[in-house]
Structures are given as C-alpha cells and as structure tokens.
Amino acid sequence: MSDVPPIPRVELAYAPTPILKLERLSERIGVELWVKRDDLTGLLESGNKVRKLEFLVGEALAQGADTLITCGTLQSNCCRTVAAVSARLGLTAVLALRGAPPAVYDGNLLLDKLLGAELRYCTDEEWTKIDDVLGDLEARVRARGGHPYVIPESGATVVGALGYMACAREIFQQTKRGAPDFDTVVITAFSGGSQAGLLMGKQLTGLRAEIVSVAVAWEAADVRQYVGDIVEQAARRYHLSVTPPPEVRVIDGYQGAGRTRIGDDTLGAVIDLARREGIVLDPVYTAKAFQGLLDQLRQDPRQFGRRICFIHTGGIFSLFPFRAELSRLLDGASLVQ
Numbered sequence: 001m002s003d004v005p006p007i008p009r010v011e012l013a014y015a016p017t018p019i020l021k022l023e024r025l026s027e028r029i030g031v032e033l034w035v036k037r038d039d040l041t042g043l044l045e046s047g048n049k050v051r052k053l054e055f056l057v058g059e060a061l062a063q064g065a066d067t068l069i070t071c072g073t074l075q076s077n078c079c080r081t082v083a084a085v086s087a088r089l090g091l092t093a094v095l096a097l098r099g100a101p102p103a104v105y106d107g108n109l110l111l112d113k114l115l116g117a118e119l120r121y122c123t124d125e126e127w128t129k130i131d132d133v134l135g136d137l138e139a140r141v142r143a144r145g146g147h148p149y150v151i152p153e154s155g156a157t158v159v160g161a162l163g164y165m166a167c168a169r170e171i172f173q174q175t176k177r178g179a180p181d182f183d184t185v186v187i188t189a190f191s192g193g194s195q196a197g198l199l200m201g202k203q204l205t206g207l208r209a210e211i212v213s214v215a216v217a218w219e220a221a222d223v224r225q226y227v228g229d230i231v232e233q234a235a236r237r238y239h240l241s242v243t244p245p246p247e248v249r250v251i252d253g254y255q256g257a258g259r260t261r262i263g264d265d266t267l268g269a270v271i272d273l274a275r276r277e278g279i280v281l282d283p284v285y286t287a288k289a290f291q292g293l294l295d296q297l298r299q300d301p302r303q304f305g306r307r308i309c310f311i312h313t314g315g316i317f318s319l320f321p322f323r324a325e326l327s328r329l330l331d332g333a334s335l336v337q
C-alpha cells in the first residue's frame with residue numbers, strides 16, 4: 001500500500017494473526033469457513049482494539065500525551081485494552097465506566113483494576129452526557145499536570161479505523177502466501193469502524209473478498225452511515241484514494257437485547273463452537289455475529305461464496321460475568337444449535 005502516507009503508529013499487535021479452517025463446521029455447512037484469530041493480537045488477548053490502538057496511541061504519543069482517557073460499559077473490551085496498553089507503555093489510563101461499582105470485580109473490570117487504571121463510574125444519566133464527563137476528566141488530568149488524549153467509545157474514530165485498514169493489507173498478504181483467496185470476510189460491527197477500515201484496505205490493496213459485517217448493537221442503517229462517514233474522513237484527512245462503497249453490506253437482526261443481557265441461543269453458539277472447534281467466542285460481540293453468519297448460511301449456504309473468513313475480534317474476558325447463565329446451560333438444559 002504505497003499510497004498510505006506516514007501516519008503515527010506504535011506496533012502493539014502480535015501480527016499477522018493466524019487463519020484457521022473450521023473443519024467440522026465447514027463440512028456441516030458445505031462451504032469453507034475459516035477464522036482469522038484476531039483474538040490473539042496479544043496484550044491480554046485484546047482483539048480488535050489493539051489494532052485500533054496502534055494508530056490512536058501513535059497519535060496520542062505524537063501529541064505528547066501521557067494519559068489515555070476513554071469510556072465504555074463495565075465490561076468494555078476497549079477500556080480494558082486501553083488499560084493494558086497504558087500499563088505496557090508506562091502511560092496512565094483513566095476510564096469512565098457506565099454502571100455502579102460492583103461488590104466483586106470480574107472479567108474486564110477486574111483487569112482494569114489489576115492494570116492500575118483510574119476509574120470514574122457513571123450513572124445512566126451521566127452517560128447521556130458522556131462528552132461532558134470526558135471533558136471533565138480531561139480538565140482534571142491537565143490540572144494535575146498531565147497531558148490527556150481522549151479515545152471515544154470503542155476507539156470509533158477515523159484514526160482507530162486505520163487499524164483494520166492495516167488488517168486488510170495483512171489478509172491480502174496472507175492470501176498471497178497460501179491462505180485461501182476468500183470470497184467474503186465477515187466482521188462484527190459495533191460502530192462499524194473496523195468494517196470501514198477493512199473496506200479501505202480492500203480498495204487500497206485490491207483484496208478480492210467482499211467485506212460484510214454483522215451489527216451486534218447499532219442498527220444496520222447507522223453502521224452503514226458510520227462506515228461511509230469514516231471512509232470519507234479518511235480520504236480527506238490522510239489523502240487516501242478510498243471512496244465510500246455504493247453498498248455497505250451489514251447483516252441486521254442479531255443485536256439481541258443489548259450488551260448486558262445475552263440470550264441462551266447466543267450462549268449456545270459460544271458452547272457449540274467451543275466444543276466443535278475448540279475456539280471460544282465472547283457472548284457480547286463475536287458470538288452474536290457468528291450466530292448471525294451461521295443463521296444466514298443456513299438460509300442460503302452460497303450467499304457469501306465458497307470461502308468465508310470470519311474475523312474473531314476477541315472479547316474473551318466478558319465470558320466470565322456470564323458464568324451463572326453458562327453453568328445452567330452446561331449443566332444440562334438443551335443447547336440451541
């Protein structure tokens with residue numbers, strides 16, 4: 001990608017991440033299903049967020065920042081990754097978390113504390129004005145002599161999206177060195193920033209695969225809008241020869257009941273893949289997306305072509321707060337296929 005201008009970047013991800021075939025599932029469905037293990041990007045198995053942070057932290061350091069401020073749910077993967085990267089690089093992490101402090105720390109929140117992040121819990125009402133909360137934290141960091149850099153929820157900025165532009169390039173190179181020439185690459189979408197990055201990387205490298213996402217929180221229309229905006233911003237800001245694609249393919253209908261209540265069918269998808277292929281999805285993001293993909297394939301096995309690559313974007317630690325629901329399912333209730 002010779003047309004990518006020098007953009008500040010800190011190498012954090014253990015990449016290239018492996019691409020593995022799901023042998024038994026592929027046989028069952030009748031198409032080749034592969035998984036790119038972006039859950040193994042390192043820094044506490046931080047998944048897609050490490051790729052985004054390579055560019056966000058690159059920009060933060062270029063601006064002289066010593067403190068990273070971000071926000072998310074109590075089990076936010078992005079917040080935990082910011083905490084892990086900060087500890088690794090000797091920066092301070094300040095996290096605004098939606099919810100009350102629990103009696104016992106668990107999952108990502110336990111890791112946030114372990115990694116020394118400073119936490120500010122927010123009520124639901126405060127969360128509606130999260131920009132004010134972040135502004136207040138920024139002012140407090142400055143008042144104590146620090147240099148803050150604010151990362152919006154999920155690292156959802158044009159800078160963060162560059163991480164998945166680089167991932168598309170990585171996939172392109174892997175296909176040149178023996179990985180299959182995929183017809184479709186499927187990724188989980190919260191904001192759609194990662195999908196936007198992949199779409200940009202596809203345009204810049206000539207990666208053949210269609211880039212499809214499964215919306216797991218926002219409505220598909222909002223994801224599409226965001227993807228288009230990010231590609232436009234990237235073209236303007238970095239002078240990249242990318243244009244918003246005329247059609248952004250987003251699979252809708254798998255958002256479930258939000259990020260804190262997960263249905264038995266989604267937990268069933270986690271259990272099923274773990275037992276069939278030895279790969280553990282997270283219930284909040286990747287399990288919903290994978291479930292959506294399998295569901296679509298059941299309806300029309302060839303709609304994504306013959307070779308499909310699902311990017312596992314991580315999130316494993318949010319599995320543990322669902323221990324009660326999982327235990328009930330694992331102890332005998334019938335599992336949803």
Ligand SMILES: Cc1ncc(COP(=O)(O)O)c(C=O)c1O
Nearest residue numbers: 077189190191192193194313315
């Ligand atoms: C595990 C996991 N996968 C995927 C995503 C989606 O990222 P994006 O906001 O780039 O769509 C997230 C973001 O929160 C995530 O935590």
